[in-house]
Amino acid sequence: MAKIIMMGMSLRKDSFNKKLIHNAHRILSDSKSGHEFELLSFNDYPMPVYNADIEAQSGIPDDVQKLGRKITEADALILSTPEYNGGMPGVFKNAVDWVSRISPMLWPGKQLLLLGASPGGLGAIRSLGHSRVPLESIGVFVFPEMFGLSQAHQAFDEHGKLKDPATEERVKKLLNKFCNHLR
Numbered sequence: 504m505a506k507i508i509m510m511g512m513s514l515r516k517d518s519f520n521k522k523l524i525h526n527a528h529r530i531l532s533d534s535k536s537g538h539e540f541e542l543l544s545f546n547d548y549p550m551p552v553y554n555a556d557i558e559a560q561s562g563i564p565d566d567v568q569k570l571g572r573k574i575t576e577a578d579a580l581i582l583s584t585p586e587y588n589g590g591m592p593g594v595f596k597n598a599v600d601w602v603s604r605i606s607p608m609l610w611p612g613k614q615l616l617l618l619g620a621s622p623g624g625l626g627a628i629r630s631l632g633h634s635r636v637p638l639e640s641i642g643v644f645v646f647p648e649m650f651g652l653s654q655a656h657q658a659f660d661e662h663g664k665l666k667d668p669a670t671e672e673r674v675k676k677l678l679n680k681f682c683n684h685l686r
């Protein structure tokens with residue numbers, strides 16, 4: 504059994520990526536995968552913009568350490584990221600950078616599935632490709648398949664649930680594939 508942490512990499516209250524990761528968590532919680540899933544909120548880990556002077560003067564901030572402990576305890580992560588200007592959002596990269604400063608390095612060997620959501624037609628797919636680069640460079644095994652939800656502003660009902668059964672099925676299929684891979 505693997506322990507999997509799940510998080511939307513946006514701080515926005517009504518974030519489409521938060522909604523997508525909530526749907527993924529619901530789907531997995533209803534599944535009989537045998538794995539353990541924990542949904543985290545990125546807002547619970549507020550951290551400054553990385554500055555080596557902050558690190559030198561006061562060490563790694565408490566909220567970075569707190570997130571680091573969650574990652575240490577997990578075998579795998581499922582993250583849903585927005586796309587900003589064709590790449591991963593700064594807050595996501597900043598968190599990866601801060602956590603990479605914890606010694607010993609805790610990223611190597613972690614398994615990661617990337618999801619994304621955007622109101623645009625490409626469904627954050629460029630951000631998914633971009634997010635792989637720093638994560639793979641610090642030893643994370645990023646699952647080859649990813650899922651990008653396009654037209655995300657129209658994808659959820661008033662309860663935040665995915666409206667389209669075919670989309671839900673695609674997400675479910677990929678989540679199951681990733682869970683089987685973790686066995």
Ligand SMILES: Cc1cc2nc3c(=O)[nH]c(=O)nc-3n(C[C@H](O)[C@H](O)[C@H](O)COP(=O)(O)O)c2cc1C
Binds near residue numbers: 515624
């Ligand atoms: C600075 C900035 C740049 C953006 N660039 C892109 C982009 O390149 N591609 C895209 O599909 N959406 C882009 N968007 C729109 C985001 O996809 C949209 O704000 C989305 O709601 C963010 O994800 P969230 O809902 O999870 O917060 C951009 C938004 C901002 C604020």
